[in-house]
């Protein structure tokens with residue numbers, strides 16, 4: 001049996017992919033597995049065109065394609081996928097000039113942007129549209145992953161905290177709040193929670209926040225719009241049928257920053273002036289873990305312990321790819337023994 005510790009997007013993807021590969025697998029989460037950690041962010045953007053240069057890495061493009069392939073299997077609608085495209089707004093003429101050359105996206109001049117976004121935007125330098133992007137309702141996705149894994153015999157242990165591990169000759173013993181369990185291999189997917197049994201000293205926690213506004217407050221004209229890109233400028237702005245989400249990172253120790261919500265509201269309103277009239281109905285704040293290179297990784301920590309870690313701001317974009325990497329590594333390590 002393979003024990004996965006942590007049921008955020010990393011753990012849920014690992015559960016699904018390992019169960020599909022024929023491994024006997026069990027997931028432990030100290031919450032309810034579909035709402036804990038950074039993965040509880042209500043909606044997540046799928047956009048490989050990240051950073052100031054917006055030049056996608058091969059890993060981010062591959063992650064996106066893996067995500068789309070997994071959706072095809074799970075059922076896109078059931079898994080909460082909204083293929084609305086991702087629109088990035090340039091914040092200077094220099095940025096616009098560089099972005100105009102990007103392959104794989106469509107450049108949109110300032111005067112056309114309002115029509116494409118179906119919003120009165122303040123975007124004098126134009127932007128680009130990545131048509132294969134969009135956003136996912138994260139709870140629906142994780143529920144779909146867990147249901148698919150369970151249909152293949154995977155087990156879910158919720159409300160169970162793993163507090164230590166002991167290595168044995170042919171496996172590991174997990175000490176949990178509900179007694180001891182034995183596994184051949186353990187996989188740590190504990191997000192920004194550092195565990196003494198899976199030390200990750202080079203990871204840092206990066207705070208992120210999302211403000212949620214009720215769409216009803218805008219009136220029916222906005223609600224009726226059909227195809228709407230998710231926007232990314234200095235903040236990200238996602239419109240679901242019921243809500244508007246404005247999100248952003250405010251790094252490092254600013255986790256407790258009291259002004260984060262005000263900064264996000266101002267950034268969203270600068271892009272879309274209509275937002276200034278609304279007040280957020282709720283907010284979500286969490287820490288995600290980042291590696292020094294900012295690249296998520298799958299790592300063998302010790303002989304019987306693997307870790308999927310450092311997903312930072314790309315958790316949903318990269319989790320399927322990381323889970324496939326993990327499955328390949330475990331196949332090499334265990335061969336058919338893992339599937340007994």
Ligand SMILES: Cc1cc2nc3c(=O)[nH]c(=O)nc-3n(C[C@H](O)[C@H](O)[C@H](O)COP(=O)(O)OP(=O)(O)OC[C@H]3O[C@@H](n4cnc5c(N)ncnc54)[C@H](O)[C@@H]3O)c2cc1C
Nearest residue numbers: 006008009010030036037038039045162191208315316317
């Ligand atoms: C505000 C915000 C916006 C974001 N936007 C995006 C986005 O648009 N697109 C995108 O791709 N990514 C986005 N991300 C990043 C993404 O959410 C994270 O990278 C991802 O959720 C990390 O997933 P994880 O599974 O590694 O960790 P987590 O989601 O933190 O899950 C870890 C789980 O492990 C459990 N756990 C920890 N220790 C134990 C233990 N000892 N025993 C049992 N259970 C344990 C925790 O309770 C938790 O459920 C955003 C993050 C934030 C905070």
